Amino acid sequence: MNHPEVIVCVGGGGVGKTTASAAIALSLANSGRRVLIVSIDPARRLADAMGVELGTQARALSLDSGSGQLYGLMPNPDDALRTFVEFLFEEEPAAVERLLQNRLYQVLEAAVPGIHELAAISLTWRAIVEHEVDAVVIDTAPSRNAVDFISYPKSLAKLLGGRAVGWMAAIGKRTSIVSPDDRMGRVEQLLVRALGPVARDVAGLFAEMARVRKRFILLNEHTSKLLLRPETRYFLVASSTAAARDDVGYLIKKLGKLDMTPQAILLNSAFVPEREWAHVLEAASVTTAAIDEVLSTLTLDREARQRATARFTKDFSKRYPNLPQVLLPFVEAVEPRSIVHALAQYLDFPALVASR
Numbered sequence: 627m628n629h630p631e632v633i634v635c636v637g638g639g640g641v642g643k644t645t646a647s648a649a650i651a652l653s654l655a656n657s658g659r660r661v662l663i664v665s666i667d668p669a670r671r672l673a674d675a676m677g678v679e680l681g682t683q684a685r686a687l688s689l690d691s692g693s694g695q696l697y698g699l700m701p702n703p704d705d706a707l708r709t710f711v712e713f714l715f716e717e718e719p720a721a722v723e724r725l726l727q728n729r730l731y732q733v734l735e736a737a738v739p740g741i742h743e744l745a746a747i748s749l750t751w752r753a754i755v756e757h758e759v760d761a762v763v764i765d766t767a768p769s770r771n772a773v774d775f776i777s778y779p780k781s782l783a784k785l786l787g788g789r790a791v792g793w794m795a796a797i798g799k800r801t802s803i804v805s806p807d808d809r810m811g812r813v814e815q816l817l818v819r820a821l822g823p824v825a826r827d828v829a830g831l832f833a834e835m836a837r838v839r840k841r842f843i844l845l846n847e848h849t850s851k852l853l854l855r856p857e858t859r860y861f862l863v864a865s866s867t868a869a870a871r872d873d874v875g876y877l878i879k880k881l882g883k884l885d886m887t888p889q890a891i892l893l894n895s896a897f898v899p900e901r902e903w904a905h906v907l908e909a910a911s912v913t914t915a916a917i918d919e920v921l922s923t924l925t926l927d928r929e930a931r932q933r934a935t936a937r938f939t940k941d942f943s944k945r946y947p948n949l950p951q952v953l954l955p956f957v958e959a960v961e962p963r964s965i966v967h968a969l970a971q972y973l974d975f976p977a978l979v980a981s982r
């Protein structure tokens with residue numbers, strides 16, 4: 627399998643990550659590529675942006691043109707734990723059932739940070755292989771911690787390699803573990819006493835988890851390949867607000883710590899394209915006060931947006947002189963999917979990635 631090109635959109639809340647991700651994916655697919663778009667945003671807005679139902683199974687989406695393919699995947703946060711466990715015990719349905727019966731199973735959900743992200747990564751990998759895609763676009767959650775999940779599998783693998791887990795796994799292998807017995811070492815006996823009646827569940831859970839260390843390592847590799855290769859392209863989506871600018875700064879630092887350099891800033895809703903109909907009205911020989919007022923309000927609005935954009939592009943250039951900025955238009959449409967289609971027509975992806 628050739629490694630797919632990976633594009634990740636990150637940024638503050640509401641700046642247009644989902645819209646920009648969908649537009650990038652659509653424009654790539656329109657240009658003939660086999661593309662997978664994945665959203666790990668629990669808000670599940672990708673379905674609106676694509677205008678179709680999406681779920682845990684990647685499904686084929688329709689294109690505007692061209693011979694490419696577009697698949698959409700939107701893992702459900704409510705199914706995350708089950709999906710994750712199914713990935714870990716892929717060839718062992720009996721172990722999945724045993725875990726589901728375990729009274730402590732639900733504890734895992736609270737104990738493992740980023741379980742939804744981990745489930746999403748395992749599903750993404752499955753879809754890449756299944757549909758032989760050559761590009762993957764990832765839409766992330768509106769959180770400053772959006773890039774934290776990159777290191778989750780590593781910390782989990784470390785946790786599972788820890789001593790306590792080794793003990794619990796050893797206890798779990800014994801058949802009778804409800805009370806401490808003579809065959810146990812002192813530490814094991816203490817653990818079982820301390821845990822009391824749930825000892826069997828705890829030990830059982832860890833015994834199962836310790837057996838899948840290899841799958842954790844695999845998940846870790848998948849994550850690194852998707853998110854941490856130097857070729858992975860991170861786009862910082864922003865709008866012309868102080869909050870979005872601060873989020874960009876924070877994310878650049880965070881990516882830097884992971885040795886990742888962002889590709890570009892996508893400044894969304896940065897300008898209003900020329901309105902043909904406004905020119906027609908302006909040129910009309912007959913006009914009314916109401917029309918004049920509408921036209922002047924629109925002009926003022928357009929100019930205000932232009933000024934805000936100029937302020938922020940100047941600020942970004944000063945702070946990050948080597949980081950290209952790409953301005954995306956404000957699209958006057960109500961339907962999220964119409965906005966995505968308009969932006970996809972507008973985006974020139976080869977130019978976008980050549981910018982660095």
Ligand SMILES: Nc1ncnc2c1ncn2[C@@H]1O[C@H](COP(=O)(O)OP(=O)(O)OP(=O)(O)O)[C@@H](O)[C@H]1O
Nearest residue numbers: 638639640641642643644645768895955956957962
């Ligand atoms: N260029 C644009 N022109 C007009 N409307 C836009 C544009 N980009 C995004 N929007 C609209 O703004 C809203 C927020 O966009 P979107 O959901 O893509 O942001 P997000 O960053 O993914 O949000 P969240 O942080 O909640 O995940 C949506 O209603 C979307 O349709």
Ligand SMILES: [Mg+2]
Nearest residue numbers: 643644667671
């Ligand atoms: Mg979103």
